[in-house]
Structure formats: C-alpha cells, structure tokens
Amino acid sequence: MKIGNLKLGQQLKDSLGLYIAIIALFIFLSFQAEGFFSWFNIHNVLRDFSILLIISCGMTIAIMLGKIDISAGSVMSLSTIVTSLIIAWGMPVFVGILGGLAAGAAVGFINGYLIGVQKLNHFVATFATLSIARGVSLVISRGDIIHARSRDLMWIGTGRILNIFVIIWVGMIVFALMYFFLRKTSFGYKIYSTGGSESIAELSGIKTKKVYVISFMIVGAMAALAGVLISGMTNSGNATVGDGFEFNAIAIVLIGGTPFDGGRGGVVGTFAGALFIALLRNGISMLGFTPSWQFAIIGVVILVVVSMSVLLNERRKREEMRRVWQ
C-alpha cells in the first residue's frame, strides 16, 4: 500500500539521519581526537550516555504530554544530597537510594499536581519547583558537598559487572522498561492520548489529571535516579551537580524526534539523541575545547535538527491535507 510505504519510509528517514550523524561524528572523532578511540574513553562516553539517557527518558514523557520539566536538573541535585545525607547518617545504601528517588517523585508530584490539576502553565510550575528544589538542596547541604563515604554507593558509580559499568547496565534496563511501558501498557497509551489531545482523551474516559500526576512523578523519579548514579560516581552529594542537565535532556528529546506539540515520539529517538549528545560532549573536550563551548555547539545542533524536522513536517502536513481534500 502506497500510504504504508510512505509511513515506513518517513520513520526510517527520521532516525536514519541521526544515526548517520552519530556514525559520522564517531569516525571524525576517531581520526581527529587523540585518545578518543580507546575502550577507556568509549566506556566513559557510554557511562555519560546512560545517565543522560535516564534523565531524558523521563523528559520524553513530559514532552510527549506537550509539556516540559525544567526542574529536572535541580531535582537531580536534590537527589544526590538526599541520598548522600541518608547514607552519611549510617543508614543502608538502598534506603539512601529510595530516599533520593522519593524526593524526586515528590517534586514530580507537585509538578504534576500544579500542571494537571491546578492547570498552571507547565513552564511556570516547573520554573518554581526548579527554584524550590535548588533552595532545599542548598539549605540542607548548607552549600557544602556532602560526603557519603560508602563503598556500596561507590560501587554503583564506579563498579562493573562483566567489565561494564553498573551505570550502563542500569541505563539499558531503564530504557528497556521505559520502551515497554510507553508502547505496551495502557498507561503508556494514556500518555500518548493525553499528549495528543487532552479534550479527546477526556471524552474517551481517560482521567487526564491522574495521567499528569503519575507521569510527572516518573519524570521526577528518573531525574532522581540519574542523581543517585552521579552521587555514586563521586560518593557525595552536591547542590549544583545537576545544573544544566535539564537543558541537555530537553535537547536530546528534541533531537531524538519527539516534538513539543505532544502525542507522538518516544524513547527510541531519545536513545539516539542521547548517544549523539554524549559523543558531542566528549568530542568537544577531546578536541581540546573548554567545556564552555558545549552550550553554544549543542544550541546550534538543536537549531539545525529541529528546524529541519519542522520543515519536513510542514511539507508533509501540506501534502497530507492536499491528499485528503483534493
């Protein structure tokens, strides 16, 4: 069927471009950046990638709902503080981790409640919670780094299973679960529907308020999980360590092809997006640029990728309209 081919071709084209870019970047860096093409470095890139992937999987849900969560970075910091503090008190590591995740889910609950139930603008709501989470982190840490001094926590950040970082395993498991959750469960269906059109979802009997609250709790918990892994790498909590991660996460989701208008996309694109950004971040420093260049370069990449997809989309929409009406 003609239409069927078009759809498949389109899907391939969408992510194909990104994978070509990833491979091109990989080859370029292998030749140009000294020390890039080594297991040591690539292993580190993959660890960085896994953390980005986790926070971006959460962000994908927010953006699929047509919303955005700019509090994710400070939630990440908050969770490093909470986790480290609990462990520093002498509690077992898993309690610390659960505490960190719970803190993230709690901020997510507030976000979801403000956005879904109180109908606050998502930008305003998460802008406020960004500041609240950062403030709470600074207050409870008194602005200092909190040392957890725990071998177990350290193992999560630097340990290996089958010679591969634990973080990478966690990232892959989270990704697989998230894919399954969004594609195969009824709650995943509800996220797509609510993001597609809140009014249509409501008319179909979906409790959209509940969808928002639970979804944002997941977004918060994902950011918090990324925070837990970071605190494992440094064996400490730091109130500013997550700053800027929300920016990277949003960039990854957009580059991965989940558009801001909601109702479509998914974590598969986010996977490729995270790989691309992780490579880019590593490449920037391996090529000898200061990390300060990161923001500007990533910004340019977002502009290029997103304007291309907007252009393609506009064209496709017009073609569809033409086919439907004439």
Place this chain on the structure above:
Amino acid sequence: MPDDVVMTIRGVNKSFAGVQVLFDADMDIKRGEVHVLVGENGAGKSTLMKIISGVFEKDSGEITLDGKVINPCKIDPRKLGVSIIHQEFNLLNYRTVGQNIFLGREPLKNKILGIVDEAEVNRKSKEILDFLGMDVDVDEKVGTLGVAQQQMVEVAKALSYENTKVLIMDEPTAALTNREITRLFEMIFKLRDEGVSVIYISHRLEEIRQIADRITVLRDGIMVKTLKADETDIDEIIKLMVGREIKDQYNRDFNEPGEELISTENIASYRFKDININLKQGEIVGISGLVGAGRTELVKSIFGGEKVESGKVKIFGKEYKKTSAVASTRLKLGFIPEDRKVEGAAIDRPLRQNVIQASLRRLFPAGILSSRVEKKYSEKYVQELNIRTTSINKPVYLLSGGNQQKVIVAKWLCAECNVIIFDEPTRGIDVGAKAEIYSIMNDFVKQPNKGILMVSSDLPELLGVCDRIYVMKDGKITAEFTREEATQEKILAVSV
C-alpha cells in the same frame, strides 16, 4: 415491535449565559429508526445532542433509556448504549486506527501490569470495520487517512461499545463526497436493520428524504413538529424550519455597485483552486457552501492569514503580491473570523483596548498610548454600534456574543477599513443582535468606497443581506447568483 420506544426526552431546558437555547424539548426515539433532527444554525440541535451524550448538563427535564431515567453527566452514556459522533472529529492523528477505536479502554493481556493486548485491539477493530464494510488497515495512523475514512473510524469507535442502542451523528456528511455519503447511508441502514436507533442531525435537506424514517424540526430552541418521512416533503420542512418571514430583519438598502475593491484571478492553495471572485464598492458579497468546502480558507487566504500558492489577488486594482495579515491591515482590509474567542478579540482585555487594537499606528504615531484618545474612540463606537456594556473597561469575555461581535466590528471601523471580510458574521448570536449586526453591515457599505465579503452557512442570512452570492463546493466556485436569481433551493442544488 416497530413502535417500541427506546429513548424519551421530556421537558429539557438549557440556557447559556442567560440566553435560553432549548425550551421544553420533547422527543421519542423508536427502536431501529433513523430519526432526523433538522433546524437552522443555532436552533439547538447540537446542544440537545450534547445534553443526551453528557457533554452539557441540562437545566431541567428528564431523559429515559429503555424506561429507566438516566443522567448522562453522571454515568458515561456510552456504557449504557448511547454513543455520539461529534461534528468535529475526536481522533488522535498520530495513533493507529485500532488504538483510536479503543481509546481509553483497551483490552488488557495482563490486568496487574496493565499490558495492552494489541492483537485483541486489532482483531476487534477489524471485526467492527468488516461489519461496516470498510477496508482500512487497523495499523494505519489516523492522520494519514482521508476525511471519509476518518468518519468511518468515528463510527467504528462509537459502535465498539457493547450493545449500542442509540447512535447520534452530528452532521456526519459535512465533509464527505457523494459516493462516500452513499456508503455511509448503506451503513446507517445496516445498523437500523440490526435494531440500532440513529439520531441524525443535518441541514442538508435533500439527504433527509433518502434516509429518514421520522423527522423532528427544531426552531429557535423549540421542537416545532415531528413528521413521518413518507408523509411530508422538503417544502413543508423548510417552512417549519424557517417559520418567521425571513426578509424583514435584514433591511438592506441596495446600492449601485462601484469599482472593484477586490478581485482574484485563478487563485489556488492546498484547499481551493481556480477561484475567480470579485467585490465591488457598495456591495455585500456572500460565499455559500457546506462546511468543509474551503470557504474559510479562501477568505483567510485573501486576507493573508494563509498562503495563496498561485494566481493573483488584486486589491483596489493593484496586484497584491505577498498576502499577509499585516499588509492587509495597511491596505485597509479587516477580517472578522468565525471563532471570535480565539482569533477575533483579545477577550481577556477590556473593550477599550480591543477597539483601538488595529489602529495603534494611526492613532498613536509616536508609539505612546494615550488613555484619553483610547477612551474617546471606544466611547464613540459603543454609542454608534449600540454596544451594551456597563463600562468601556469591561473585559470582552463578559459581553454577550452579539456585543463581542460588535466590538470586533468596532475594531475595524476604528482602523478605517474599506473592506471587511466576515466569516460567519452571526454565528452564536441571538436573533435580536443579529438584526443589529445586519444594520451595521448595511450602514457600512452605504459609505463611499466600502464593501463586505462574507462567508455564511445561514442561507436566509445570505439571501437577505447579499447583493451577490458565490457558491463553493470541494474547493471550487460552482455558481454565482445575483440577489434576484438566488433561492435556497438553487444554492443547495450546487452546494451538494
């Protein structure tokens, strides 16, 4: 049993913001009948159906289904066997056909984990589509389907509820071609023969004879009469629908048309093509046609809100190359859209700001607003157009529909427009205010150099107000009538 009543509606009243739109509505729906509900725009058809389906709460009255009183706002009526297909589609473009049909109540493979049984979704969807005789891939994304197929998906969705007894269809043929309509009708007959009652809302009168078992006529919120289809004819229905003498509320003073204000040469876009129309000084020119014929897109494109892909637009004799809304306002064109609340007025802002919104450059050339000038102009138009408000500081959303419309007209009058393009000038406006809008339009075109281009679905309105009427169908102009030639029947004949 042919006279078995499945649903009754008794004494249903409803008002919105103080305007009563339904008065003691009574209706009986028999099992396995096609019951057509007709009436002019704003007669209350859609409101009544939205009450039955639980979208609006009724003010008073009673609805029963199979002898039991139901409250559609409390229990989802679809679970009781009453489904509605709204005029506007409620489909998610990026989800598949199957996912849309079972939206929000997907069968599960594993209840605890909430895993959706995709195979079951597709199998059941396929079953319903097969029953409807529809050849669509359940894996196809809805956004890639044609309008007719989307309509069928809506039907399938409505039928996917267990034992549907009453199916309400609100203007289902608005966007369909003749062949697709025939197909839809076959499907409706099939459902009827299975014992489903179909309530069918339409203002395409010629369809009614083909499909109706009984017909109920609504006028201005009142149930005028229920007729048996084989004992009536279109003339009788039209008479009941219109009721009042249509000519008197319009009072047009027709003028000798002057030079051309707007003309188009073969303009086309994704939604219309080969359009040649013109508007002369002193004229009100109407564009008729069914919803979805491309009328709104045409006038929006002339104004510059959408792209004209080829052809020429001439304004005051000069070719207008790149149409844009900004350029149009400089050329003294005004546009009053169908949806006042979204595109017409800044409804949260006070009346006074809305009035001067399109004339900032003219009134305040230095770029500094003056509250005194703002007050002067808004008071002037409140008086001239008889806008009923307690203060010029009142936000527009607090005004009634008719007065909101007057504020938008005032905005363009204040901008000293020569041409105003109206899209559905009186939609959602009560009868009294309608007459006032018509007289404002009449006064406007009496001035030198002025003209009005309007789109309307309200045939009596077009016939009463316009000097000439173009009829559009499927993106093309199918006919042009002068005021003397035009009749409802002639226009309908070229619209469908």
